[in-house]
Structures are given as structure tokens and as C-alpha cells.
Amino acid sequence: MKIKVNKSYFLEKLEHLLKTDSPSGYTHHMMATLSEWVDALGYAYTFNQKGGMIITIEGKDPSKTVALSAHVDTLGAMVRSITAEGFLKFTLVGGPIVPTLDSEYCRVHTRDGDVYTGTFLSNAPAAHVFKEASTLSRTPENMIVRLDERVRSKEDAAALGIQAGDFICIDPKTTIVNDFVKSRFIDDKGSVACILGVMEYLSANHIKPTYTTKVLISNYEEVGHGASQIPSDVVEMLAVDMGCIGDDLSCTEFDVSICAKDTSGPYDYNLVSELIQLAKSVELSYAVDIYPYYGSDVSAALKAGNDIRGALIGPGVHASHGMERTHYEALHHTMQLIYLYLTR
Incomplete structure (x- = not known):
């Protein structure tokens, strides 16, 4: 089923995220703010030694632990x-x-x-x-x-x-107009806001995900080692990061992108297939693409030797690593797919 996201909450958090300075290695102010927001939602969290945040959401079935990840660090x-x-x-x-x-x-x-x-x-x-x-x-x-x-x-x-x-x-020059979000660093603060939007819905409606979920907010993704270390009980990981637009890719600023392969190699076949079926089940606007020059938190986790299966989704973002833009529809579809993944 589709969920009714609290759009005002989402946009407020998104704008605050985008306007807060947090390049890789200088994210402590942003993490302090995230701590306040997660406290308000009622979820427990810890920090790893390099300052990344690990939020725990209790699931209906504690026999399996899955992870969501997004990175708060920027260029x-x-x-x-x-x-x-x-x-x-x-x-x-x-x-x-x-x-x-x-x-x-x-x-x-x-x-x-x-x-x-x-x-x-x-x-x-x-x-x-x-x-x-x-x-x-x-x-x-x-x-x-x-x-x-x-x-x-x-x-x-x-x-x-x-x-x-x-x-x-x-300066990110953040502007939201006609549901278009124009700003630097939508990669990946747009995805952090998406996860927060889903967490707010779960908290407000007292819904537990199917499995125990660890939400990893990494802070060194832009320099390659963001989620290289993950909790040992995690067996599956879904990175939420920007979806690529351009050349022969099919994604637009109105879609949630499902990445089949990036520079680090193919993502887990069965998990990618499951995400495609979930998107189809509620008629989300989605695209499946190959990202030619890209690596994610899942890439870092796999390269570090973690025994997990992983996948990557995210809102379509135009002009990555420059003056980026996306639309609320892409962000909304991303939140829907995150929710479907957590409650499948």
C-alpha cells in the first residue's frame, strides 16, 4: 500500500539538512541536529567511532536485521x-x-x-x-x-x-519552487530526508517494520569509506542515494531510481528484482538504470568484506555534483519504496 507522508515535516527537514554545512569530515553539527530529530521520533541510536549514526527501529521479527543507509556528508x-x-x-x-x-x-x-x-x-x-x-x-x-x-x-x-x-x-543556494528542489547536495541529503519522512510515518502511526532495522547515516561516503563498517548482525542493506539522470539512462526528476549496477559492479539480483516488483505493485514511477561513474555505501560495505546482500535506490537528481535539482514526486516515490521494502 502507499502511505500518506507528512509533506510539511519532510520539506522542513530537507531544507534544514540542505542549508547546514557538512562536508566529509565536518559533520558533527549536522549529527547533533539529527540526534534531536531522532529523539523526537522516539528511536534509539548510537554513533560509531568516526561519527556515523546508527539508529535502531524494532521490527516484528527480530530474527533478521536489515539496514537502510544514506549519507549526510557533502562535497x-x-x-x-x-x-x-x-x-x-x-x-x-x-x-x-x-x-x-x-x-x-x-x-x-x-x-x-x-x-x-x-x-x-x-x-x-x-x-x-x-x-x-x-x-x-x-x-x-x-x-x-x-x-x-x-x-x-x-x-x-x-x-x-x-x-x-x-x-x-x-553555499548550496537551496530553493524550493513548484515542488522542484534546487540545491547543491541533494546528493545525499534528499535521501536522508526521505528516510526521516518514512521514520516519522512509522513513529506517528505506531508501525513496526517487518524486521529489525538499523538506519546508518554515514558521514564519509563522498570520500569512499562511509559505511565500510556496519553492525555485525546486518544481513541485508539498502542504500538510499541519488538516482542518476542523463545520456542513455531512463530516470527523470519524477522517478525513484533502482540501480542494477554501478562502478563497483552489479547489486544483488534477487533484491533488485524484489524492489522492482514492489515498485510495480503500487504503480510507482520508477526506472531501472546502470550508473556509469558511481559507488554507494553498499559498495563500501561490500568492499570492506561485510557478508551482506545489497541494493541501491534513490530519487532522480539532475546535474549531480553541480547545481542539482529534483522534484518532490521523485522524493515521494522514494519514500513509498522505502516503506514497501521495510514492511514487505
């Missing part, structure tokens, strides 16, 4: 060095499409807890000055962050408490 950057003029050189966290960073606003978080705003720019940012302003390759080597402070030297920037290793967080 970003870190301060690499400070130039003689007081600009910041940066190193990437994860794989943002670097040309899309040109002229984007950002926030620099220091180790002392101060936050400074700035802008990503190329080394030739002025058309009236630099002949190569429009042609210079947009790579980290050819770019800087300009601070919104009175800095004219390396010493001026250092006096603010800025140093190598400080996180630089990209």
Missing part, C-alpha cells in the same frame, strides 16, 4: 594555503565539478569556531584586466577563495585564525 573544500595577497588556495573534499564553483559563495570554518564568508574565483576573475578571464581552465590550481574581510597579506588572513585544514563550505 566541499579545505584551505590548502594562504597566498601572499591573502587569498586562500584550496584542496577539494570529494569530487565537485570544479568549473561550477567559479563565483560561488562559501563559508570558511576555523578551528576556533569562527566563520568567514568568501567567494570562489579564478586567478583571472576580471574581464577588463585579464585576457584569459573566460578561457583559463577552472581547476583548483587556477583558483582561489576571496575573503569578505580586510585582508591584503598572508599575515592578515592568518590573524583571523584561518589556517591550512580549515573547512570551506559551498
Whole structure:
């Protein structure tokens, strides 16, 4: 059956998630907020040593434990060095499409807890000055962050408490209009919100999933090892991450995507088949696709040697690792499939 999701709750949590800085390695503020939300829903949780969250939802049948996963960490950057003029050189966290960073606003978080705003720019940012302003390759080597402070030297920037290793967080520019969600980092905060939406429905209606369920909110997925360690009792894992759009793929911004294979290889045949049948059973708008350049939390768990079967679903997201967009319909269909999976 289809469920009536609390759309207001979902959109409120989604917007808060998207607007909270949490690049890989700097997710503790986001995790603190998630703790408050999960407390309000009445579920128990713990944290692993690297800061990932493990939520336990009691099932009707405790003989089997399954897992859902989504990652709260995003792409970003870190301060690499400070130039003689007081600009910041940066190193990437994860794989943002670097040309899309040109002229984007950002926030620099220091180790002392101060936050400074700035802008990503190329080394030739002025058309009236630099002949190569429009042609210079947009790579980290050819770019800087300009601070919104009175800095004219390396010493001026250092006096603010800025140093190598400080996180630089990209402004997501989150906008929700006509049920379209436009923002950076829908990958994968859209999926985290989907899981929260289903958890809210389960909690409000006093529904238990069929099996004991561990919800893994990972915090290092964008750098490859998010859910590499999972609870030892988990035998099956469903990653909820963004669905790919483009080229010869069939997914759209209105579908839930079911991934049959990505860069790490095929997902479990029987589980993927079961998800397809579940989607068909209530006439969800879904697509089955092959993702050409992709890895998930299930990929990390399998590569780490966990003895599980795994699958991957998620809302169709356009322009991944850039200025992303999806539609509430895709998110809604994703929540429906998550619920069907948990209560099958």
C-alpha cells in the first residue's frame, strides 16, 4: 500500500539538512541536529567511532536485521594555503565539478569556531584586466577563495585564525519552487530526508517494520569509506542515494531510481528484482538504470568484506555534483519504496 507522508515535516527537514554545512569530515553539527530529530521520533541510536549514526527501529521479527543507509556528508573544500595577497588556495573534499564553483559563495570554518564568508574565483576573475578571464581552465590550481574581510597579506588572513585544514563550505543556494528542489547536495541529503519522512510515518502511526532495522547515516561516503563498517548482525542493506539522470539512462526528476549496477559492479539480483516488483505493485514511477561513474555505501560495505546482500535506490537528481535539482514526486516515490521494502 502507499502511505500518506507528512509533506510539511519532510520539506522542513530537507531544507534544514540542505542549508547546514557538512562536508566529509565536518559533520558533527549536522549529527547533533539529527540526534534531536531522532529523539523526537522516539528511536534509539548510537554513533560509531568516526561519527556515523546508527539508529535502531524494532521490527516484528527480530530474527533478521536489515539496514537502510544514506549519507549526510557533502562535497566541499579545505584551505590548502594562504597566498601572499591573502587569498586562500584550496584542496577539494570529494569530487565537485570544479568549473561550477567559479563565483560561488562559501563559508570558511576555523578551528576556533569562527566563520568567514568568501567567494570562489579564478586567478583571472576580471574581464577588463585579464585576457584569459573566460578561457583559463577552472581547476583548483587556477583558483582561489576571496575573503569578505580586510585582508591584503598572508599575515592578515592568518590573524583571523584561518589556517591550512580549515573547512570551506559551498553555499548550496537551496530553493524550493513548484515542488522542484534546487540545491547543491541533494546528493545525499534528499535521501536522508526521505528516510526521516518514512521514520516519522512509522513513529506517528505506531508501525513496526517487518524486521529489525538499523538506519546508518554515514558521514564519509563522498570520500569512499562511509559505511565500510556496519553492525555485525546486518544481513541485508539498502542504500538510499541519488538516482542518476542523463545520456542513455531512463530516470527523470519524477522517478525513484533502482540501480542494477554501478562502478563497483552489479547489486544483488534477487533484491533488485524484489524492489522492482514492489515498485510495480503500487504503480510507482520508477526506472531501472546502470550508473556509469558511481559507488554507494553498499559498495563500501561490500568492499570492506561485510557478508551482506545489497541494493541501491534513490530519487532522480539532475546535474549531480553541480547545481542539482529534483522534484518532490521523485522524493515521494522514494519514500513509498522505502516503506514497501521495510514492511514487505
